[in-house]
Ligand SMILES: *[C@@H]1O[C@H](CO)[C@@H](O)[C@H](O)[C@H]1NC(C)=O
Protein backbone atom coordinates (compact mmCIF):
# COMPACT_ATOMS: atom_id res chain seq x y z
CA UNK A 1 0.00 0.00 0.00
CA UNK A 2 2.84 2.35 0.93
CA UNK A 3 4.53 1.66 -2.37
CA UNK A 4 1.26 2.21 -4.19
CA UNK A 5 0.66 5.45 -2.30
CA UNK A 6 4.07 6.95 -2.94
CA UNK A 7 3.82 5.81 -6.53
CA UNK A 8 0.57 7.66 -7.00
CA UNK A 9 2.08 10.75 -5.33
CA UNK A 10 5.05 10.50 -7.61
CA UNK A 11 2.76 10.12 -10.59
CA UNK A 12 1.14 13.39 -9.68
CA UNK A 13 4.33 15.39 -9.08
CA UNK A 14 6.72 14.25 -11.81
CA UNK A 15 4.23 12.84 -14.23
CA UNK A 16 5.93 12.79 -17.62
CA UNK A 17 9.26 11.23 -16.63
CA UNK A 18 7.82 8.72 -14.19
CA UNK A 19 5.06 7.68 -16.52
CA UNK A 20 7.53 7.10 -19.32
CA UNK A 21 9.67 5.03 -16.97
CA UNK A 22 6.73 2.98 -15.71
CA UNK A 23 5.38 2.37 -19.17
CA UNK A 24 8.80 1.33 -20.43
CA UNK A 25 9.11 -1.02 -17.48
CA UNK A 26 5.67 -2.48 -17.97
CA UNK A 27 6.32 -2.95 -21.66
CA UNK A 28 9.63 -4.68 -21.01
CA UNK A 29 8.01 -6.97 -18.47
CA UNK A 30 5.13 -7.60 -20.82
CA UNK A 31 7.41 -8.51 -23.69
CA UNK A 32 9.46 -10.70 -21.39
CA UNK A 33 6.56 -12.65 -20.00
CA UNK A 34 5.14 -12.84 -23.51
CA UNK A 35 8.21 -14.74 -24.63
CA UNK A 36 7.97 -17.03 -21.64
CA UNK A 37 4.32 -17.68 -22.26
CA UNK A 38 4.65 -18.25 -25.97
CA UNK A 39 7.42 -20.70 -25.19
CA UNK A 40 5.12 -22.66 -22.90
CA UNK A 41 2.01 -22.37 -25.06
CA UNK A 42 3.94 -23.61 -28.08
CA UNK A 43 3.92 -26.98 -26.37
CA UNK A 44 0.15 -27.14 -26.17
CA UNK A 45 -2.23 -27.66 -29.05
CA UNK A 46 -4.58 -24.76 -28.45
CA UNK A 47 -2.33 -21.86 -27.63
CA UNK A 48 -5.07 -19.29 -27.11
CA UNK A 49 -7.02 -21.14 -24.46
CA UNK A 50 -3.79 -22.25 -22.82
CA UNK A 51 -2.80 -18.60 -22.61
CA UNK A 52 -6.07 -17.70 -20.92
CA UNK A 53 -5.82 -20.53 -18.41
CA UNK A 54 -2.31 -19.53 -17.57
CA UNK A 55 -3.33 -15.94 -17.03
CA UNK A 56 -6.05 -17.12 -14.67
CA UNK A 57 -3.63 -19.24 -12.69
CA UNK A 58 -1.05 -16.47 -12.58
CA UNK A 59 -3.67 -14.08 -11.25
CA UNK A 60 -4.62 -16.52 -8.50
CA UNK A 61 -1.30 -17.59 -7.10
CA UNK A 62 0.62 -14.36 -7.39
CA UNK A 63 -2.06 -12.02 -6.08
CA UNK A 64 -2.72 -14.16 -2.99
CA UNK A 65 0.77 -15.37 -2.25
CA UNK A 66 2.45 -12.23 -3.51
CA UNK A 67 0.52 -10.09 -1.04
CA UNK A 68 1.28 -12.20 2.03
CA UNK A 69 4.95 -12.44 1.06
CA UNK A 70 5.14 -8.68 0.73
CA UNK A 71 3.54 -8.33 4.17
CA UNK A 72 6.10 -10.72 5.67
CA UNK A 73 8.83 -8.77 3.98
CA UNK A 74 7.64 -5.46 5.41
CA UNK A 75 7.24 -6.81 8.99
CA UNK A 76 10.58 -8.60 8.90
CA UNK A 77 12.19 -7.02 11.98
CA UNK A 78 9.81 -8.60 14.49
CA UNK A 79 10.78 -12.18 13.62
CA UNK A 80 13.35 -14.43 15.32
CA UNK A 81 16.32 -16.09 13.56
CA UNK A 82 14.36 -19.21 12.55
CA UNK A 83 11.61 -17.15 10.95
CA UNK A 84 14.23 -14.94 9.38
CA UNK A 85 15.64 -17.96 7.62
CA UNK A 86 12.21 -18.80 6.26
CA UNK A 87 11.70 -15.18 5.41
CA UNK A 88 14.75 -14.90 3.25
CA UNK A 89 13.43 -17.90 1.36
CA UNK A 90 10.16 -15.98 0.98
CA UNK A 91 12.02 -12.91 -0.17
CA UNK A 92 13.88 -15.00 -2.73
CA UNK A 93 10.50 -16.27 -3.92
CA UNK A 94 9.13 -12.73 -4.21
CA UNK A 95 12.20 -11.70 -6.16
CA UNK A 96 11.75 -14.72 -8.40
CA UNK A 97 8.09 -13.84 -8.91
CA UNK A 98 8.96 -10.24 -9.63
CA UNK A 99 11.39 -11.38 -12.27
CA UNK A 100 8.67 -13.39 -13.96
CA UNK A 101 7.01 -10.08 -14.80
CA UNK A 102 3.39 -11.08 -14.49
CA UNK A 103 3.26 -10.68 -10.75
CA UNK A 104 4.83 -7.21 -10.95
CA UNK A 105 1.78 -6.15 -12.96
CA UNK A 106 -0.47 -7.87 -10.45
CA UNK A 107 1.16 -6.03 -7.58
CA UNK A 108 0.27 -2.67 -9.06
CA UNK A 109 -2.99 -1.29 -7.75
CA UNK A 110 -5.48 -1.44 -10.67
CA UNK A 111 -6.07 2.32 -10.44
CA UNK A 112 -2.36 2.88 -11.02
CA UNK A 113 -2.25 0.56 -13.99
CA UNK A 114 -5.26 2.35 -15.44
CA UNK A 115 -3.67 5.71 -14.70
CA UNK A 116 -0.41 4.67 -16.33
CA UNK A 117 -2.25 3.28 -19.37
CA UNK A 118 -4.23 6.51 -19.67
CA UNK A 119 -1.00 8.22 -20.76
CA UNK A 120 -0.74 5.96 -23.79
CA UNK A 121 -2.25 7.02 -27.07
CA UNK A 122 -4.62 4.94 -29.15
CA UNK A 123 -2.02 3.03 -31.26
CA UNK A 124 0.19 2.29 -28.23
CA UNK A 125 -2.73 0.93 -26.22
CA UNK A 126 -3.65 -1.35 -29.13
CA UNK A 127 -0.06 -2.54 -29.53
CA UNK A 128 0.30 -3.14 -25.80
CA UNK A 129 -2.85 -5.28 -25.80
CA UNK A 130 -1.15 -7.59 -28.28
CA UNK A 131 1.88 -8.37 -26.11
CA UNK A 132 0.26 -10.92 -23.77
CA UNK A 133 -3.04 -11.86 -22.19
CA UNK A 134 -2.40 -9.91 -19.02
CA UNK A 135 -1.65 -6.79 -21.00
CA UNK A 136 -4.63 -7.48 -23.21
CA UNK A 137 -6.80 -7.55 -20.13
CA UNK A 138 -5.29 -4.33 -18.82
CA UNK A 139 -5.47 -2.60 -22.20
CA UNK A 140 -9.09 -3.63 -22.71
CA UNK A 141 -10.01 -2.16 -19.37
CA UNK A 142 -13.05 0.05 -19.81
CA UNK A 143 -11.66 2.74 -17.51
CA UNK A 144 -8.51 3.03 -19.61
CA UNK A 145 -10.64 3.61 -22.71
CA UNK A 146 -12.88 6.05 -20.91
CA UNK A 147 -9.79 8.02 -19.85
CA UNK A 148 -8.47 7.92 -23.41
CA UNK A 149 -11.85 9.06 -24.75
CA UNK A 150 -11.89 12.04 -22.40
CA UNK A 151 -8.30 12.88 -23.27
CA UNK A 152 -8.69 12.64 -27.04
CA UNK A 153 -12.23 13.91 -27.56
CA UNK A 154 -14.04 15.69 -24.78
CA UNK A 155 -14.42 15.93 -21.03
CA UNK A 156 -18.15 16.06 -21.62
CA UNK A 157 -20.26 12.88 -21.60
CA UNK A 158 -18.93 11.80 -18.23
CA UNK A 159 -22.35 10.45 -17.26
CA UNK A 160 -22.74 8.49 -20.51
CA UNK A 161 -22.75 4.68 -20.31
CA UNK A 162 -21.93 3.33 -23.77
CA UNK A 163 -23.91 0.14 -24.51
CA UNK A 164 -20.89 -1.75 -25.83
CA UNK A 165 -18.34 -0.25 -23.49
CA UNK A 166 -15.89 2.63 -23.85
CA UNK A 167 -13.54 0.89 -26.27
CA UNK A 168 -16.31 0.49 -28.86
CA UNK A 169 -17.52 4.00 -28.12
CA UNK A 170 -14.00 5.34 -28.62
CA UNK A 171 -13.73 3.59 -32.01
CA UNK A 172 -17.17 4.83 -33.14
CA UNK A 173 -16.32 8.38 -32.09
CA UNK A 174 -13.01 8.25 -33.92
CA UNK A 175 -14.78 7.08 -37.09
CA UNK A 176 -17.25 9.99 -36.90
CA UNK A 177 -14.48 12.51 -36.18
CA UNK A 178 -12.67 11.27 -39.31
CA UNK A 179 -15.77 11.60 -41.51
CA UNK A 180 -16.41 15.05 -40.08
CA UNK A 181 -12.81 16.14 -40.73
CA UNK A 182 -13.21 14.86 -44.28
CA UNK A 183 -16.26 17.11 -44.72
CA UNK A 184 -14.09 20.16 -44.01
CA UNK A 185 -11.31 18.92 -46.27
CA UNK A 186 -13.87 18.62 -49.08
CA UNK A 187 -14.85 22.26 -48.54
CA UNK A 188 -11.17 23.29 -48.57
CA UNK A 189 -10.61 21.31 -51.78
CA UNK A 190 -13.95 22.49 -53.20
CA UNK A 191 -14.53 19.02 -54.58
CA UNK A 192 -18.09 18.49 -55.78
CA UNK A 193 -17.70 14.72 -56.43
CA UNK A 194 -16.44 14.20 -52.88
CA UNK A 195 -19.25 16.39 -51.51
CA UNK A 196 -21.81 14.34 -53.47
CA UNK A 197 -20.32 11.18 -52.00
CA UNK A 198 -20.43 12.22 -48.35
CA UNK A 199 -24.18 13.11 -48.35
CA UNK A 200 -26.87 10.46 -48.16
CA UNK A 201 -28.88 10.35 -51.39
CA UNK A 202 -32.29 10.89 -49.82
CA UNK A 203 -35.12 13.39 -50.17
CA UNK A 204 -35.13 14.34 -46.48
CA UNK A 205 -31.56 15.59 -46.13
CA UNK A 206 -31.24 19.30 -45.34
CA UNK A 207 -28.54 21.92 -45.41
CA UNK A 208 -28.62 25.42 -43.94
CA UNK A 209 -25.70 27.51 -45.20
CA UNK A 210 -24.10 30.46 -43.43
CA UNK A 211 -26.17 32.72 -45.71
CA UNK A 212 -29.26 31.48 -43.88
CA UNK A 213 -30.69 29.70 -46.94
CA UNK A 214 -32.12 26.24 -46.45
CA UNK A 215 -31.87 23.50 -49.08
CA UNK A 216 -33.88 20.31 -48.84
CA UNK A 217 -33.41 17.01 -50.70
CA UNK A 218 -30.27 15.52 -52.25
CA UNK A 219 -30.29 17.39 -55.57
CA UNK A 220 -30.95 20.81 -54.04
CA UNK A 221 -28.30 20.30 -51.39
CA UNK A 222 -25.62 19.22 -53.86
CA UNK A 223 -26.51 22.11 -56.21
CA UNK A 224 -26.16 24.55 -53.31
CA UNK A 225 -22.61 23.28 -52.72
CA UNK A 226 -21.86 23.56 -56.42
CA UNK A 227 -22.91 27.21 -56.27
CA UNK A 228 -20.90 27.80 -53.12
CA UNK A 229 -17.78 26.24 -54.66
CA UNK A 230 -18.18 28.32 -57.85
CA UNK A 231 -18.84 31.61 -56.16
CA UNK A 232 -16.77 31.65 -53.06
CA UNK A 233 -13.06 32.21 -53.05
CA UNK A 234 -11.23 29.36 -51.46
CA UNK A 235 -10.60 30.45 -47.92
CA UNK A 236 -8.75 29.03 -45.01
CA UNK A 237 -10.60 28.32 -41.83
CA UNK A 238 -10.01 26.55 -38.57
CA UNK A 239 -12.34 24.08 -36.93
CA UNK A 240 -12.43 24.01 -33.16
CA UNK A 241 -14.37 22.52 -30.26
CA UNK A 242 -15.51 19.49 -32.22
CA UNK A 243 -17.87 17.39 -30.10
CA UNK A 244 -19.42 14.17 -31.28
CA UNK A 245 -22.17 12.07 -29.81
CA UNK A 246 -22.59 8.67 -31.40
CA UNK A 247 -25.50 6.29 -31.05
CA UNK A 248 -25.91 2.97 -32.85
CA UNK A 249 -26.70 4.31 -36.32
CA UNK A 250 -26.85 8.04 -35.79
CA UNK A 251 -24.38 10.68 -34.71
CA UNK A 252 -24.28 14.42 -34.38
CA UNK A 253 -21.30 16.70 -34.24
CA UNK A 254 -21.12 20.30 -33.09
CA UNK A 255 -18.19 22.60 -33.80
CA UNK A 256 -17.06 26.15 -34.37
CA UNK A 257 -15.30 27.30 -37.51
CA UNK A 258 -13.22 30.45 -37.55
CA UNK A 259 -12.32 32.21 -40.76
CA UNK A 260 -10.07 34.39 -38.69
CA UNK A 261 -9.76 34.21 -34.97
CA UNK A 262 -10.56 37.89 -34.31
CA UNK A 263 -14.07 37.60 -35.67
CA UNK A 264 -16.72 35.36 -34.23
CA UNK A 265 -17.14 31.72 -35.06
CA UNK A 266 -19.74 30.00 -37.17
CA UNK A 267 -21.46 27.53 -34.92
CA UNK A 268 -22.19 24.38 -36.88
CA UNK A 269 -24.01 21.10 -36.47
CA UNK A 270 -23.65 18.02 -38.64
CA UNK A 271 -25.91 15.00 -38.35
CA UNK A 272 -24.87 11.59 -39.70
CA UNK A 273 -26.67 8.32 -40.31
CA UNK A 274 -25.10 4.88 -40.65
CA UNK A 275 -26.15 2.97 -43.79
CA UNK A 276 -24.64 -0.18 -45.31
CA UNK A 277 -21.40 -0.01 -43.41
CA UNK A 278 -20.62 3.69 -43.60
CA UNK A 279 -21.59 7.06 -42.21
CA UNK A 280 -23.46 9.59 -44.38
CA UNK A 281 -24.12 13.26 -43.76
CA UNK A 282 -27.88 13.90 -43.60
CA UNK A 283 -27.98 17.38 -42.09
CA UNK A 284 -25.67 20.38 -41.97
CA UNK A 285 -26.54 23.61 -40.22
CA UNK A 286 -24.28 26.64 -40.11
CA UNK A 287 -25.18 29.65 -37.98
CA UNK A 288 -26.13 32.72 -39.94
CA UNK A 289 -23.40 35.29 -40.41
CA UNK A 290 -24.58 38.75 -39.47
CA UNK A 291 -22.98 41.76 -41.12
CA UNK A 292 -21.56 44.34 -38.67
CA UNK A 293 -24.27 46.56 -37.28
CA UNK A 294 -27.06 44.32 -38.48
CA UNK A 295 -27.04 42.43 -35.24
CA UNK A 296 -29.51 44.55 -33.25
CA UNK A 297 -31.85 45.07 -36.19
CA UNK A 298 -31.90 41.38 -36.93
CA UNK A 299 -32.71 40.53 -33.38
CA UNK A 300 -35.48 43.16 -33.22
CA UNK A 301 -37.06 42.13 -36.51
CA UNK A 302 -36.08 38.46 -36.21
C1 LIG B 1 0.33 -20.04 -2.01
O1 LIG B 1 1.51 -20.80 -2.01
C2 LIG B 1 1.45 -22.00 -1.25
C3 LIG B 1 2.79 -22.67 -1.31
O2 LIG B 1 3.79 -21.73 -1.04
C4 LIG B 1 0.36 -22.92 -1.80
O3 LIG B 1 0.24 -24.09 -0.99
C5 LIG B 1 -0.96 -22.16 -1.79
O4 LIG B 1 -1.96 -22.94 -2.40
C6 LIG B 1 -0.81 -20.85 -2.56
N1 LIG B 1 -2.04 -20.10 -2.48
C7 LIG B 1 -2.75 -19.81 -3.55
C8 LIG B 1 -4.01 -19.09 -3.28
O5 LIG B 1 -2.41 -20.09 -4.66
Ligand SMILES: *[C@@H]1O[C@H](CO)[C@@H](O)[C@H](O)[C@H]1NC(C)=O
Nearest residue numbers: 264265266267287288289290
Ligand atom coordinates in the same frame (compact mmCIF):
# COMPACT_ATOMS: atom_id res chain seq x y z
C1 LIG C 1 -21.43 31.19 -32.03
O1 LIG C 1 -21.53 31.01 -30.64
C2 LIG C 1 -20.81 31.94 -29.89
C3 LIG C 1 -20.97 31.56 -28.43
O2 LIG C 1 -20.27 30.37 -28.19
C4 LIG C 1 -21.32 33.34 -30.15
O3 LIG C 1 -20.53 34.27 -29.43
C5 LIG C 1 -21.23 33.63 -31.63
O4 LIG C 1 -21.79 34.89 -31.90
C6 LIG C 1 -21.95 32.56 -32.43
N1 LIG C 1 -21.75 32.82 -33.83
C7 LIG C 1 -22.74 33.03 -34.69
C8 LIG C 1 -22.36 33.35 -36.09
O5 LIG C 1 -23.91 32.97 -34.36
